[in-house]
Amino acid sequence: MVKPNTKYKILDTKKITDFFLDVAFPKKCVVCGKLDTLFCENCQSKITFLRTQNCPFCLKITPRGRVCKSCGHKSALTGVTVMAHFEEPLKEVIHQYKYEFIKALKDDLAHLAWPYLEDFPKNSVLTCVPSSPKRLAWRGYNQAEEIAGILALQSGLSFRPKLLKRTSYKTPQTQLSRKERFKNVENAFEAKRNFNLKGKQVVIFDDLVTSGATLNACAKELRKMGASRVWGLVLARNR
């Protein structure tokens, strides 16, 4: 058998491809156009990070975004922690990530969200809101799963991206009123019953929260699998 010649390093084809891609399409900040970065430090410094958190339903200030007492009866969610205000430049970055397919922005977005995950117990399970098959085919990736995957690596939390499956997809939530949103996602998710979450705390990652209906519908299913607490973690609140 011919031994490989170890005198020469095997060429790293990925690095070479990246090099040519960088030459053909130089990396630049999606907000200001600064070269060699996708989201420059200066633009990142303009994000308004949340110092206080709110009940996801009535927006009353609560610790870490816990659901308040008066909203508790209708909620499967324990609370929702929100990273920042949904305004520029974050708004543009999320848009580019989701609708202009700049998938590599997941690294910057995960890096920014990471401190908001630190307060959760280390034995929590991290999951994400699933995409519908149609959305997944269109975008090519689940935007929430990509970021959650990096967050799991950084935090060491157990990552279970496929705990939930989207069973129906009616009207996109963005086209509906607050009340209609809850109705629209009712029974839109199904849990994988063979996975036991008994006594576990689960964190569901998503990019945005609006009415909280989607996260709540997911939480309902996770509770059926035995989860004792279900938190949402999102980049921003869009309302």
Ligand SMILES: [Zn+2]
């Ligand atoms: Zn910039």
Ligand SMILES: [Zn+2]
């Ligand atoms: Zn409330």
